[in-house]
Amino acid sequence: MTEFGEAFKRLDQFIEQTMELAKVPGMAVAVTDRERLLRVSTYGFADVAAQTPVTPEMLFEIGSISKSFTSIALLQLCEEGRLDLHEPVTRYLPWFEVQSEYEPITLHHLMSHTAGIITGMEFTGEVRYEVWALRETEATAPPGTYYHYSNVGYKALGIVLEDLLGRHYGDIIQERILDPLGMIATEPIITHETRKRLAVGYEGFYDDRPLPRGRPLAPATWLEYAGGDGSIASTPADMAAYLRMLMNRGQGARGRILSEESFDLMTHKVIEAKEEGRGSYYGYGLEIRDTDGHTHIEHGGGMVGYYSYVMADMDDGLGVVVLMNGPGGRCDEAIAKFALKLLRAALHDQELPPIPPINPAKIENAPEYTGTYRAFPEQSRGAISKMLTLMAEGERLMLRYGDERMGLERRGPDRFYVDHPDFALFLLRFGREKGKVVELFHGPDWYTNDRYTGPTTFDHPxxxxxxxxxxxxxxxxxxxxxxxxxxxxxxxxxxxxxxxxxxxxxxxxxxxxxxxxxxxxxxxxxxxxxxxxxxxxxxxxxxxxxxx
Missing domain, CATH: 2.40.128.50 (Lipocalin)
Incomplete structure (x- = not known):
């Protein structure tokens, strides 16, 4: 039997380092292979004010990871001959309507996010009205040709399940998936009763600006929810049981819940999911990636106050569940990736990978951004400063602002956060011309450096x-x-x-x-x-x- 002790120690170190930097309140992590649960570990607080620690039995909302549960239930109905994924949605929901000049949208298109419809704004907690309101929107690509993530599409799929079976979504998921897999702690919908068992969710203290690292969080808005796009709350151990079923291609501990053929449909690469990052493909409720020569199936989840990630290595039969009760800048995915690297190395008796350094202030290409940037009065009447100077100090990028000097923190390609009240509402974003950085934006303000050769006056209606x-x-x-x-x-x-x-x-x-x-x-x-x-x-x- 493989010994994972040293790998777990290194994983703990990485998690604690990551949580400290991102100020994640609490976290629960499960590790499993195809046959058994290897470990559940918990960190931080479920309730910061009460100093209540996270425990393995606590629930976390898993958000969009729930989409794969919806997909499994639909595939089960296909096996039973009760629906056809390639029939128009209107066969099952006659009132479903989207303005379109293209062929009808099918269940397959909704399941793979290829219907060409909006993401959905969650403007009401009532899923049927949100799906009804799609008639006010337009499909902008032929179905099956364009990937655009759509929560409202999965809301429609949840309604299809309800109308076809004449039962509530939560009861369907409970009977068809949770009970057969022995996921006895999991709740298929989020209600006030669920709240008693949930870790408290947290969001940024300010909701109108980029989140400063290490600043206080506030308890998130509480919401009840039931819908096919993301209403499940679970524990790390239960989600590990779910991953074992996926790694065994639909076979659960108590029997098969999905045929081999249906599992192949669920995990086939329907379309490249360019919105999700390089090398990601979408199937039915799952992303499929080729990572280091291994096939991974994975998905993230985000709710108000909760963030989660599941990842399974289908070749080595190893899976990781990460559940958090606060934002962490996608550190849930980073933890899952590093955990699998550690587990793979231990499984194959290889040297464990080092803990990845985490230093958002380290900017290797800092010299690319250096220079003096001047605001154009016609374009930046309210600019916080007429001139901004950027300097490189080793691998740090510094901003001179009046008599102050402050370091920048990378938040994405050519985007940086400045920890100063005058810059709090927006990131600094740099623009390039032929690969060279030539301009800087801060909200409505526009600055250019000496390398900028474009126009300086612009017309608009x-x-x-x-x-x-x-x-x-x-x-x-x-x-x-x-x-x-x-x-x-x-x-x-x-x-x-x-x-x-x-x-x-x-x-x-x-x-x-x-x-x-x-x-x-x-x-x-x-x-x-x-x-x-x-x-x-x-x-x-x-x-x-x-x-x-």
Missing amino acids: QEWDAYPGHYLSFNPWLSNFRVVLRKGALALIGPSGDEKQLVRLGTDVFRVGEDGHSPERLRFDTILNGRALHANLSCGDYYRTFAP
Whole structure:
């Protein structure tokens, strides 16, 4: 029998280091092989205020990992001859409607995120209305040709299960998956009763700006939920049992819940999932990746206050479950990846990999960003400074701001966080010209350095002056966003700092993102005193707020 003791010690060190840096409140991790649970470990607090530690029995919401449960239930019905994945959705939901010039959307398209429909804004906790509201949206690509992650598509699939079987979604998942796998601690839907067993979920203290590392979190908004896109709450041991079933190709400890043929359908590479990162493909409720010559099946989950990841090596038969009760900058996936590397090395009696260094202030290519950046008055009337100077100090990138010097922290390609109140609302984002960094953006402000050779004046339609501002809703999934006008173009900036160009499609309608197939739309209306008071983002309503 393989000894994993040293691998587990190193994994603990990495987890503790990661949690300290990201300030994750609590975490539970399970490791399993094809036959048995190898380990459950817990870290941190389930309730920070009460100093209640995480225990193995506590529930965590697993979010979109639930999509694979929905897919399994649908595949079971296919085996029973009760539905056909390649029939139009309207065969099972006659009222399902999306504006489209293309062929009908099928269950297969929804299961593989290839229907060409919106992600969904979670603007109501009632799944049927959100699916009904798809009639106000448009499919923007031929079904089966374009990957765009869609929660509302899986909401529709959950309703198909309910209408076909005449039972509630939670009862279907309980009877068809949880009970046969012995997942006795798992809850298929999230209710007030579930809350008693859940670790407390946490989010950033501020919901309108990038999250500073190491800053206090606040208890997340509590929500009840039942839907096919993500309503399961589970424990690490139960999720390890689920992974064992997947690693055994549909065979559970008490019997088979999915045929070999159905499992092959579930894990075949339907389409490259470019939104999820290089080398990722989507099947039915699962991502499939080729990693270091091994086939991985995996999926992440995000709920309000909860983050999770499951990953299984189908060749070596090793699986990892990571459950967290607070944001951590995708450290759940990083922990799962490192855990599998450690386990593989131990299994094959190889030297254990070193703990990956975690230093967000380390920027190897810092010299690429150095220089003096000046704001153009016409483009940046409210700029926090007329001039910003970036300097490299070893592998750190420093910003000179007045009499202060501060280090930058990488948050993505050419994107950095500055830990200073004047920079709190937006990331610094750099632009390139022929590979060279030539400009810098901070929210609506635009700066250029000596290498910039492009235009400095830009025209835009006069009516666009009404659109920039901060828009708010009471939707805890996306409570707010900002619209900025910069270089003659509009952009939408989310709380985390993610930015997407707005491409005009009509007088007051914009496509969100440069991708011509993106189905997401932003509409403005109710113009008062030259300012739009209302914006609709893919069926979700937002209203201009007084806050900057």
